[in-house]
Amino acid sequence: MILRGIAGLIATLVLWTAIVFIFQVPSYLLPGPMEVLNRLVFLFENAKLLRHIGVTLTEIVAGFVLGTVIGILAGVVFARLPRVERFATPLILLLQTAPKIAIAPLLLLWLGIGPTPKIVLIAIVTFFPVMSGMVTGLRYGEGSFRDLAAVLKLSPWQSFWHIELPSALPAVLAGMAVATTLAMTAAVIGELMGANEGIGYLLSSGQENSDTAVVIGMVLLLSMIGWAFYEIIELIRRRSLGRFQLS
Amino acid sequence: ADKIVMQIDGAAAPFYAPLYAGVENGIFEKNGIEVEFIYAAAADILTNIAAGNVDFGFPNGDAVVAAAANGLPVKVVHTTYQRGIGALLAKADSGITGYKDLKGKKIAVTSLASPNYLQLQVGLKLAGLSLDDVSVEVVQTGAIVQSLQAGQVDAIVFSELRKYNLEADGTKVTMVLSNDFLPSFGNVVVTNAAKLSENPDLVKRFTTAVTQSYEWVIDGHVNEALDIALDKYAPTWPKDQKGILTTAFEQTFVPTVWQSPLTKEKGLGAADVAGWQKNADILAEYKVIDDAPKAEDFVVDPSTIGQ
Amino acid sequence: MEFLVSQSERMIDIAGVHKTFVADHGTVTALEPVSITIKEGEFISIVGPSGCGKSTLLRLISGLDQASGGSIKLDVSGRKRPVGFVFQEPVLLPWKTIIDNVRFPLDTSGISRGQGDKTALDLIKMVGLAGFEKALPRQLSGGMRQRAAIARALSDDPPILLMDEPFSAVDLLTRDNLNDELLRIWQSTGKTILLVTHSVEEAAYLADRVMVMTARPGKLKCVHNVELLRPRGEETKLDPAYHALVAQLRRDLRTPAGEAH
Amino acid sequence: MEFLVSQSERMIDIAGVHKTFVADHGTVTALEPVSITIKEGEFISIVGPSGCGKSTLLRLISGLDQASGGSIKLDVSGRKRPVGFVFQEPVLLPWKTIIDNVRFPLDTSGISRGQGDKTALDLIKMVGLAGFEKALPRQLSGGMRQRAAIARALSDDPPILLMDEPFSAVDLLTRDNLNDELLRIWQSTGKTILLVTHSVEEAAYLADRVMVMTARPGKLKCVHNVELLRPRGEETKLDPAYHALVAQLRRDLRTPAGEAH
Amino acid sequence: MSGRFSAAIDYTLALAVLLFAWWLATGPMGLPTYLLPSPLRTWNALVTIALTGELWRHLGFTLQNIVLGLILGCIAGIAIAYVMTRFPKLAVWLDGPLVILQTAPKIALAPLFIVWFGFGVLSKIVLIFSLVFFPVFVGAVAGFRALDPKMKDLSKLLGLSSIQRFRQIELPAAMPEIFVGLKIGAVQALVGAVLAEWMSGKVGLGYLMTFASATYKTPLLFAAVLMTVVLGLLLHVALTILERRLLSWKGAARG
Numbered sequence A: 001m002i003l004r005g006i007a008g009l010i011a012t013l014v015l016w017t018a019i020v021f022i023f024q025v026p027s028y029l030l031p032g033p034m035e036v037l038n039r040l041v042f043l044f045e046n047a048k049l050l051r052h053i054g055v056t057l058t059e060i061v062a063g064f065v066l067g068t069v070i071g072i073l074a075g076v077v078f079a080r081l082p083r084v085e086r087f088a089t090p091l092i093l094l095l096q097t098a099p100k101i102a103i104a105p106l107l108l109l110w111l112g113i114g115p116t117p118k119i120v121l122i123a124i125v126t127f128f129p130v131m132s133g134m135v136t137g138l139r140y141g142e143g144s145f146r147d148l149a150a151v152l153k154l155s156p157w158q159s160f161w162h163i164e165l166p167s168a169l170p171a172v173l174a175g176m177a178v179a180t181t182l183a184m185t186a187a188v189i190g191e192l193m194g195a196n197e198g199i200g201y202l203l204s205s206g207q208e209n210s211d212t213a214v215v216i217g218m219v220l221l222l223s224m225i226g227w228a229f230y231e232i233i234e235l236i237r238r239r240s241l242g243r244f245q246l247s
Numbered sequence B: 001a002d003k004i005v006m007q008i009d010g011a012a013a014p015f016y017a018p019l020y021a022g023v024e025n026g027i028f029e030k031n032g033i034e035v036e037f038i039y040a041a042a043a044d045i046l047t048n049i050a051a052g053n054v055d056f057g058f059p060n061g062d063a064v065v066a067a068a069a070n071g072l073p074v075k076v077v078h079t080t081y082q083r084g085i086g087a088l089l090a091k092a093d094s095g096i097t098g099y100k101d102l103k104g105k106k107i108a109v110t111s112l113a114s115p116n117y118l119q120l121q122v123g124l125k126l127a128g129l130s131l132d133d134v135s136v137e138v139v140q141t142g143a144i145v146q147s148l149q150a151g152q153v154d155a156i157v158f159s160e161l162r163k164y165n166l167e168a169d170g171t172k173v174t175m176v177l178s179n180d181f182l183p184s185f186g187n188v189v190v191t192n193a194a195k196l197s198e199n200p201d202l203v204k205r206f207t208t209a210v211t212q213s214y215e216w217v218i219d220g221h222v223n224e225a226l227d228i229a230l231d232k233y234a235p236t237w238p239k240d241q242k243g244i245l246t247t248a249f250e251q252t253f254v255p256t257v258w259q260s261p262l263t264k265e266k267g268l269g270a271a272d273v274a275g276w277q278k279n280a281d282i283l284a285e286y287k288v289i290d291d292a293p294k295a296e297d298f299v300v301d302p303s304t305i306g307q
Numbered sequence C, D: 001m002e003f004l005v006s007q008s009e010r011m012i013d014i015a016g017v018h019k020t021f022v023a024d025h026g027t028v029t030a031l032e033p034v035s036i037t038i039k040e041g042e043f044i045s046i047v048g049p050s051g052c053g054k055s056t057l058l059r060l061i062s063g064l065d066q067a068s069g070g071s072i073k074l075d076v077s078g079r080k081r082p083v084g085f086v087f088q089e090p091v092l093l094p095w096k097t098i099i100d101n102v103r104f105p106l107d108t109s110g111i112s113r114g115q116g117d118k119t120a121l122d123l124i125k126m127v128g129l130a131g132f133e134k135a136l137p138r139q140l141s142g143g144m145r146q147r148a149a150i151a152r153a154l155s156d157d158p159p160i161l162l163m164d165e166p167f168s169a170v171d172l173l174t175r176d177n178l179n180d181e182l183l184r185i186w187q188s189t190g191k192t193i194l195l196v197t198h199s200v201e202e203a204a205y206l207a208d209r210v211m212v213m214t215a216r217p218g219k220l221k222c223v224h225n226v227e228l229l230r231p232r233g234e235e236t237k238l239d240p241a242y243h244a245l246v247a248q249l250r251r252d253l254r255t256p257a258g259e260a261h
Numbered sequence E: 001m002s003g004r005f006s007a008a009i010d011y012t013l014a015l016a017v018l019l020f021a022w023w024l025a026t027g028p029m030g031l032p033t034y035l036l037p038s039p040l041r042t043w044n045a046l047v048t049i050a051l052t053g054e055l056w057r058h059l060g061f062t063l064q065n066i067v068l069g070l071i072l073g074c075i076a077g078i079a080i081a082y083v084m085t086r087f088p089k090l091a092v093w094l095d096g097p098l099v100i101l102q103t104a105p106k107i108a109l110a111p112l113f114i115v116w117f118g119f120g121v122l123s124k125i126v127l128i129f130s131l132v133f134f135p136v137f138v139g140a141v142a143g144f145r146a147l148d149p150k151m152k153d154l155s156k157l158l159g160l161s162s163i164q165r166f167r168q169i170e171l172p173a174a175m176p177e178i179f180v181g182l183k184i185g186a187v188q189a190l191v192g193a194v195l196a197e198w199m200s201g202k203v204g205l206g207y208l209m210t211f212a213s214a215t216y217k218t219p220l221l222f223a224a225v226l227m228t229v230v231l232g233l234l235l236h237v238a239l240t241i242l243e244r245r246l247l248s249w250k251g252a253a254r255g
């Protein structure tokens, strides 16, 4: 995994440098890695970069965990009661497709300024892929396991914990991997709605100031956070591989 | 002290230095106010003000006119920028020196609903041209300056402030200020109509603090104010641009943006009601808004608050 | 053909139960109306051609599927888990080790881990899987998986045991051993057992009664009483009556459907 | 014990092949070194206790798994698909109908649809699944699925056929029929067949030679020549030699591992 | 089929409840129009632009981008997922850049896409593509990985060509997981199309939204939002029907 990470990082840096070098891209369009690094060091020294990272990271973790838990639970309910799923689908699609910025003032009105609307926004986007993964994992999972659960008259909780969650785990993990990327976007949108700290805030100030290096730097930081999330999910997947792989 | 939230247009930038210095120097505190700044797009600020999500806003004047025209209960309580800061920007080496040179060129604005677009239309008309003579591209704030730099467009109609970004980046630009032919207002302090009538004292104290903050900068503290802004509030801003910013403040903002003949007479933030009305009438004439609102309905002179 | 049993002894009461599947390729009558009453503690074997509805019948009794008509009554007042089921394919949870799979019914009914382990280990030893407690299902051979599934079905000691060809994938010796173990457990616990098998010898050796079914549409052809002495063992297999029954069952299975014997 | 066969006749040459699995729960020697040479057109049955390495041996021969040591040579020059395999569990593609599953090997080797359909329909009829051509696998009973898998393995007429307990889930009558069909196909096509079974009767009835294996560690105990006349049929089952062999195989399986007979 | 019929009833019922809640918020609860216009005002705004024909121009443009981006994203997502699961060595090198590219928030990069790929439809398609790709990719990877080893045995035994193996075994087996990605991808395509039009352009539902938002024409804003939601719902229903058909062999548990 370490190898994979380093290989990926090197490949990205090489590609990036090559593009900047070969096409002689001016820095207002795409600054090179060194320039971005310099800006990051500058922000670290002058702009309490770590504090901003901490703020955003907290929001992402809180929103991601919230969305994942609700997504898994909703997935179970939806897989068991397709009517409930059909009933909830319009609302869910409304939340997913309605441009977040169009409903931002409403979110602020109901949840106040501060971290809550950001966390809720991240939870909303995280929810959907996790829920979809869970529903699919359960709906298309081994029918014979359902028979086993029925014969053993397992309680809903028991069949969730012992049978449904493990069978759906690959699909749920895939949903969570997708959710990480959406969560990064939601974090930015959340901080564009009105904020004075966080990576998204620094990013929007970079955008306002046409400071491409700051924009790319913040994008890179968010990528790294997303990547860390992704690797944690990969780790869980690999750990459970031996156990959870269907024979 | 009363805790209030002020939402500022765009993002933290050294151009808002007087407000930041006001906080750091205890001017707001002295007026019994503890202020927190947050940032968003102009239209969102006005919606938030109307909804009561935030206490004060600092958006562009055109956005307030449009909001008022659509019935949002917002009031301008401090016309901080006495003129508009919209401008036509083109690279110096493009040969464009004014609207007359735009025939056959490609020009970017941020939205067909934006004041930039209106300024472009009026500017073209005064130069004897029309929209049919140019091609217009719509490009969002985050990309419009780069599109000029990259040569994707020949000119942009946007904020005067971007001239300083471009020059800091080594790009010489020609600028035509829109305010010269289309009076408008840059950032102004806005609050909710209900808040103004229910708690005029708070609004009064707030506008007073704003005025005092700007006065301190005007009174020869540009350097200190910029230091505060660059160190504590707009730290992403490259420090080596302080020279350019100092020039901009001393030659433009202090003499012509924050102060006007009217403010000499009535104090900073004075309401040029006639100017506002003219602005609204032109917005209506060019169908940016359906009907022009009455300026006295949404613009208040700071000196009259609480009386 | 039907037994008359006292009300209290009736364990499973099947009356006119039938099942039809509707599928794209047409309607399949898996089971024509079947009626039979099974007494508490009875051991019933079911034989019949492939596709005649044996599995379907067990699934209906267990409540996994709904009958298209008729009624099934189980007299299992108050038991949370009336039936244990050995499915035709070993349905082991692939993410659990063998011992965890065997202990699963106990874990999910609140038995303590220690107690559960003891029971599970005994059963694992009984089915000849000692040494494979910590193996995962995919690391076992087909027959070993089937035996693990048998151990699981026995672990929580259900009053009714439904077994769908439980020994089809194991060798003769193991099969004989497991047959005897099953009889031992049955005798000591008084379970009611229904066992589907393709081995007429096994059917005759184990059961009190043998149900013979005929193919498409699946139908109960006849029920044989097995009058062999209990307990059964090596001597049973030398009993001429046993061989006569086996021969009879063989004949039953070879006669075309519908033809009464 | 080993046959001496002319070079050209050797179809499968197994020399010192063994297999060890390493797993969390320990190392399992699935197969101790096995050596045997199988002639072209030979019919070999394999019997042995559950878990003794029968499936493992077939998987090694087919090339699905790699041996831990030893060598396996197949004399199948130029054949793209030398072996057909009936797995211990029917591995049908769940999204294809029965006829599509049976025709699958033909479809993927460029046989025309019309020709493929003809072959597939014949085989489906042979295994007794007529009427279920358009059914999906999950709509069949266990034994029916197994028969579909047999039909598939036969459809593209491979020179070597490996069958892992192909008839374990079907009833006696069907089993007898399929046994005879298999013999007929074998005789008319000259295939080399290896068949794993738990039925010693079946093993003796079908094979030229019977391999007997012993349990853990899996080992080839002995190989019996079956000197019964061909073609075989009802008379074979009356032949005392057949019964003697069956009895011998039974004894072999009952003797504890390692003990030579 | 009664299943589909009752699904339609459920959707309609749910929409009715949403509509009622919306009406409740704007009517009795008195949310002002600039925050949330009433259903009636929104409907009127919608009818107005529908009658002038403006709506169809915007809708058509957005829909065209969505479909194009969705198809391209899907093909690339499935193809690259397949290549990576087939050649795990390649994955070591591709995984990192792919994840970095994906977790980079597109909303932040969207403005740069315009200066990188121009004002035309290309920058929009690139943006939608980049949003659709990853869900489909992740779903497909999960699907290809979950392939039953017995199926692998079968294809090895039959000596299937790569194309046969993919077409006949791996793709159908991975379909359930691919559909998860596809459904998320469809929603992302919508978000991407709107986002792209928000960044630049003079046509499309996203453009309509920025225009309406900047001019405080909130009923028009919500009419456009409503149209995207309806588009999303239609895409979802279409995918669900397709899923039902393609995955009927799974005999999915139904209510």
Ligand SMILES: Nc1ncnc2c1ncn2[C@@H]1O[C@H](COP(=O)(O)OP(=O)(O)OP(=O)(O)O)[C@@H](O)[C@H]1O
Pocket: C021, C022, C023, C028, C029, C030, C048, C049, C050, C051, C052, C053, C054, C055, C056, C057, C088, C218, D138, D139, D140, D141, D142, D143, D144, D169, D170, D171
């Ligand atoms: N889910 C289903 N959908 C459609 N038909 C089904 C379904 N399940 C079973 N059948 C049909 O019902 C009939 C009886 O099936 P069942 O599984 O009960 O047979 P069986 O007696 O157990 O056979 P075997 O000995 O082969 O296991 C078969 O013809 C089968 O095709």
Ligand SMILES: Nc1ncnc2c1ncn2[C@@H]1O[C@H](COP(=O)(O)OP(=O)(O)OP(=O)(O)O)[C@@H](O)[C@H]1O
Pocket: C138, C139, C140, C141, C142, C143, C144, C169, C170, D021, D022, D023, D028, D029, D030, D048, D049, D050, D051, D052, D053, D054, D055, D056, D057, D088, D218
């Ligand atoms: N993938 C694996 N990992 C670990 N051990 C394995 C694996 N596959 C088989 N084994 C072990 O190898 C041994 C032989 O297995 P094999 O499947 O060949 O038995 P078999 O003779 O076919 O038995 P059966 O008659 O029950 O099918 C068993 O002890 C089994 O546990």
Ligand SMILES: [Mg+2]
Pocket: C054, C055, C056, C088, C164, D141, D142, D143
């Ligand atoms: Mg069955």
Ligand SMILES: [Mg+2]
Pocket: C141, C142, C143, D054, D055, D056, D088, D164
């Ligand atoms: Mg085996």
